[in-house]
Amino acid sequence: MLELFVYGIVFGSIISLGAIGLTLVFGIIRFANFAHGDLMSIGAYIALFMVTGLLAWIGVPDTTFGSLSFGWRMLIAFPVSMTVVGGMAIAADRILYRKLRQKGSGAVMLAMSSLGVAFIIRMLILIFWGADSLFYKPGLLRPAVELPLGVKIRPDQILILILVLGLVIGLHLFMQKSKMGKAMRATADNMELALVSGIDTERVIILTWGIGGALAAAGGILYGIDVQVHAYMGWNFLIPLFAATILGTIGNMWGALVGGLVIGVVQQVSTAFLMPTYKPAVAFMAMILILLIRPKGIFGGKQE
Amino acid sequence: MIILEATDITAGYTTEVNILNNVSIKLKSGKIVSVIGPNGAGKSTLLKTIFGILKPSTGNVTLSDEDITGLKPDKVAKRGISYVPQVDNVFPSMTIQENLEMGAFIRSDDFSQRIDEIYALFPVLGERRKQKAGQLSGGQRQMVAMGRALMLDPKVLLLDEPSAGLAPNLVDMIFEKIIDINKAGVSMIIVEQNAREALKMADHGYVLAMGKNVLDDTGDALLASEEVGRLYLGG
Amino acid sequence: MEIGGLFAYLVSLAITAGIYAVFCLGLNIQWGYTGLFNIGIAGFFCVGAYTSALITLSAPEGIYANYVHQLFGFDLPFIFGLLGAALICGMVAFLIGIPTLRLGEDYLAISTLGIAETFRLIFNNEPWLANGARGLVGLPQPLQGLVDPRNYNYIYLVIVIIILAVIYMLIERAIRSPWGRVLRAVREDEISAGMSGKDIFNFKMQSLIFGAMIMGIGGALFAHYMKAVSPEIFTPLYGTFIIWVMLIAGGSGNNKGAILGAYVIWGIWILTQLMTDYLPLFLKARAPYIRFLVIGVLLELILIYRPQGLLGEEKKVSKMLE
Numbered sequence: 079m080l081e082l083f084v085y086g087i088v089f090g091s092i093i094s095l096g097a098i099g100l101t102l103v104f105g106i107i108r109f110a111n112f113a114h115g116d117l118m119s120i121g122a123y124i125a126l127f128m129v130t131g132l133l134a135w136i137g138v139p140d141t142t143f144g145s146l147s148f149g150w151r152m153l154i155a156f157p158v159s160m161t162v163v164g165g166m167a168i169a170a171d172r173i174l175y176r177k178l179r180q181k182g183s184g185a186v187m188l189a190m191s192s193l194g195v196a197f198i199i200r201m202l203i204l205i206f207w208g209a210d211s212l213f214y215k216p217g218l219l220r221p222a223v224e225l226p227l228g229v230k231i232r233p234d235q236i237l238i239l240i241l242v243l244g245l246v247i248g249l250h251l252f253m254q255k256s257k258m259g260k261a262m263r264a265t266a267d268n269m270e271l272a273l274v275s276g277i278d279t280e281r282v283i284i285l286t287w288g289i290g291g292a293l294a295a296a297g298g299i300l301y302g303i304d305v306q307v308h309a310y311m312g313w314n315f316l317i318p319l320f321a322a323t324i325l326g327t328i329g330n331m332w333g334a335l336v337g338g339l340v341i342g343v344v345q346q347v348s349t350a351f352l353m354p355t356y357k358p359a360v361a362f363m364a365m366i367l368i369l370l371i372r373p374k375g376i377f378g379g380k381q382e
Numbered sequence: 383m384i385i386l387e388a389t390d391i392t393a394g395y396t397t398e399v400n401i402l403n404n405v406s407i408k409l410k411s412g413k414i415v416s417v418i419g420p421n422g423a424g425k426s427t428l429l430k431t432i433f434g435i436l437k438p439s440t441g442n443v444t445l446s447d448e449d450i451t452g453l454k455p456d457k458v459a460k461r462g463i464s465y466v467p468q469v470d471n472v473f474p475s476m477t478i479q480e481n482l483e484m485g486a487f488i489r490s491d492d493f494s495q496r497i498d499e500i501y502a503l504f505p506v507l508g509e510r511r512k513q514k515a516g517q518l519s520g521g522q523r524q525m526v527a528m529g530r531a532l533m534l535d536p537k538v539l540l541l542d543e544p545s546a547g548l549a550p551n552l553v554d555m556i557f558e559k560i561i562d563i564n565k566a567g568v569s570m571i572i573v574e575q576n577a578r579e580a581l582k583m584a585d586h587g588y589v590l591a592m593g594k595n596v597l598d599d600t601g602d603a604l605l606a607s608e609e610v611g612r613l614y615l616g617g
Numbered sequence: 618m619e620i621g622g623l624f625a626y627l628v629s630l631a632i633t634a635g636i637y638a639v640f641c642l643g644l645n646i647q648w649g650y651t652g653l654f655n656i657g658i659a660g661f662f663c664v665g666a667y668t669s670a671l672i673t674l675s676a677p678e679g680i681y682a683n684y685v686h687q688l689f690g691f692d693l694p695f696i697f698g699l700l701g702a703a704l705i706c707g708m709v710a711f712l713i714g715i716p717t718l719r720l721g722e723d724y725l726a727i728s729t730l731g732i733a734e735t736f737r738l739i740f741n742n743e744p745w746l747a748n749g750a751r752g753l754v755g756l757p758q759p760l761q762g763l764v765d766p767r768n769y770n771y772i773y774l775v776i777v778i779i780i781l782a783v784i785y786m787l788i789e790r791a792i793r794s795p796w797g798r799v800l801r802a803v804r805e806d807e808i809s810a811g812m813s814g815k816d817i818f819n820f821k822m823q824s825l826i827f828g829a830m831i832m833g834i835g836g837a838l839f840a841h842y843m844k845a846v847s848p849e850i851f852t853p854l855y856g857t858f859i860i861w862v863m864l865i866a867g868g869s870g871n872n873k874g875a876i877l878g879a880y881v882i883w884g885i886w887i888l889t890q891l892m893t894d895y896l897p898l899f900l901k902a903r904a905p906y907i908r909f910l911v912i913g914v915l916l917e918l919i920l921i922y923r924p925q926g927l928l929g930e931e932k933k934v935s936k937m938l939e
């Protein structure tokens with residue numbers, strides 16, 4: 079059981095990355111981005127393309143770092159993929175969502191549009207890579223390391239935890255200390271007042287999409303490193319992402335982190351009683367429970 | 383001498399319904415203009431149109447001979463006009479200090495001196511600078527809202543019902559601060575429900591009703607007028 | 618293809634599009650008239666189909682029971698399958714509505730998505746319910762004894778059209794009634810409808826249930842057309858997304874638009890199939906993905922350039938409003 083809990087934390091931290099992006103977008107731009115899961119997918123696939131394709135062609139060595147399952151290629155592919163997916167998210171906003179916003183389309187039309195984007199991304203993945211599960215390093219043995227209390231964890235997974243923590247702390251500092259970060263918080267609080275204060279809210283929106291997309295890509299790649307890469311991975315994350323976001327209170331970054339960890343643990347622990355394929359259903363049930371008991375989430379809801 | 387002028391403004395929130403019809407006001411440099419009138423007269427709409435939140439279908443707005451009609455709020459703010467909305471006028475999850483910093487967003491210089499000046503104007507805020515704006519009392523929040531707007535060192539300040547929802551002693555306090563700000567050289571347009579107090583402060587006053595100009599005169603003259611007293615000052 | 622074959626092909630297209638039209642009508646009540654964002658249509662599709670299957674099949678006996686597992690099998694006629702599907706879907710809608718209808722569109726959306734996924738998982742992984750991943754086959758078809766099986770589709774087409782017409786008239790009636798006018802008010806501006814929160818909730822719930830029941834009928838129609846059900850049919854693409862595209866393309870808030878959208882989009886879908894026949898060989902395997910990509914891009918184009926769809930929203934809901 080303890081091992082399930084530990085793995086739940088690992089898995090949950092991956093969910094958190096996606097949930098943080100989702101909650102930022104929700105809080106600042108006020109719509110539910112149904113394409114967020116597929117942003118995670120495409121992030122994983124772009125990294126895959128680089129690690130098994132592009133970087134191999136230009137001759138970057140294939141060695142791995144110590145007992146980790148990846149090496150130089152992933153080190154390069156990771157930030158590149160984050161940047162590309164951040165750019166894709168921004169592009170989707172510029173090409174689609176912004177036009178709908180300017181026409182005064184409601185939140186539902188935006189969400190519908192994002193659903194369309196989700197399917198478009200997934201179809202592109204299926205067209206270019208097919209429906210099989212793929213791996214960054216096929217055939218690699220991944221030995222576990224033993225921690226106190228007899229818990230086994232892979233070195234990859236330890237790194238995942240460290241990386242997620244690093245990204246979250248980095249984001250937190252950015253939002254607290256930097257001018258644009260504060261502008262993001264201000265826009266989330268009160269967009270009209272932000273406009274009145276002269277804040278360029280369009281730039282804030284672009285920044286939000288960029289960060290959201292980048293974090294999603296990071297989550298997707300980490301999942302791909304830990305488990306596998308396949309076309310439906312992001313869609314399968316969608317319900318846990320939303321559950322985590324709602325649990326952590328929409329718009330609250332740390333809430334999304336906590337929410338992600340909780341959902342991850344709940345999902346993993348459920349595998350002691352249910353088949354693993356039910357994990358999304360478990361996340362969904364958890365979400366319904368939260369909606370019944372405390373719909374505004376742990377942190378009480380945004381201040382109006 | 384005339385620093386801000388709105389002429390013949392027709393505007394509304396939707397294209398079908400006009401709230402304002404051919405409304406005009408003038409603001410002389412260094413003076414206070416009060417706009418009073420019954421609810422729904424279009425007073426807030428006028429401020430929003432001047433500031434660029436709404437676009438007028440007729441008429442124009444000039445700032446010191448520059449036509450700023452229809453400019454977006456961030457551009458209007460850059461030209462030296464600041465606006466304090468009536469409600470939702472602070473960033474609730476951010477501290478007082480951060481609210482002020484947001485007010486200075488479009489400034490590219492070092493504004494720490496300006497922040498000190500704001501704290502000097504509103505000492506209560508200075509004591510609580512790390513507190514979140516959403517947790518403050520109504521009066522304190524209003525001060526934060528005004529302080530945020532003042533961070534830009536504006537030439538013109540637009541205030542939408544600054545005394546709304548405040549207890550009477552706080553109303554006096556806010557009006558005193560408004561006079562202090564004006565003495566420091568900021569020209570102001572104040573929209574107010576509290577017509578009597580607004581006219582006392584005003585160099586000039588405009589009465590709006592049903593989206594149209596009804597009267598305008600010096601503040602003292604309007605206060606003395608029987609008609610105004612009967613209709614708009616509640617006796 | 619000779620004329621007889623072509624005609625039979627068109628009939629089968631008309632049946633499928635007609636079934637999708639039923640779904641569009643159901644979605645139109647929920648979304649077009651009430652503004653409820655249901656992206657879990659596949660769930661109602663699935664439940665409706667399976668319910669009708671279980672009601673109309675007989676419970677497996679003897680040796681057969683070793684291979685096919687069902688929770689129950691009532692061996693009742695087709696009409697009971699339809700009604701049962703509608704009833705159960707209505708109940709599911711009710712249960713989903715309770716926690717989510719008060720909370721806003723996005724919560725409803727993700728909840729409907731979750732329910733659809735959950736149902737698909739349950740039907741897929743619980744063999745005792747409806748034979749799990751293998752699904753159920755041999756569903757009876759109404760009036761199947763009447764004609765040569767090769768010509769049966771003509772009868773089914775007539776059945777689908779009749780049911781579609783009945784549902785269409787029912788909805789048109791309901792929309793023009795006082796109930797329908799309130800629904801419109803709820804969608805436009807909840808606060809000025811001047812109703813209490815509880816009343817608004819009730820109206821939304823009624824709309825959700827009504828729409829879900831119609832979707833259940835659609836699911837049943839589909840099941841009996843295919844004569845089989847299995848969990849993999851009810852994917853987000855075929856079971857939810859394409860229906861949304863149909864409704865938006867036809868014109869949400871417009872029942873004629875709902876039906877038209879179903880036929881037009883299904884026609885485009887078939888057209889893409891014919892077009893992919895011309896694809897080079899290495900792309901042929903990806904054909905279904907390319908086709909869905911086209912549909913996805915089409916949706917985005919419609920949302921930006923013609924969000925009101927082909928027919929737009931119905932102008933006159935009731936003569937009394939003028």
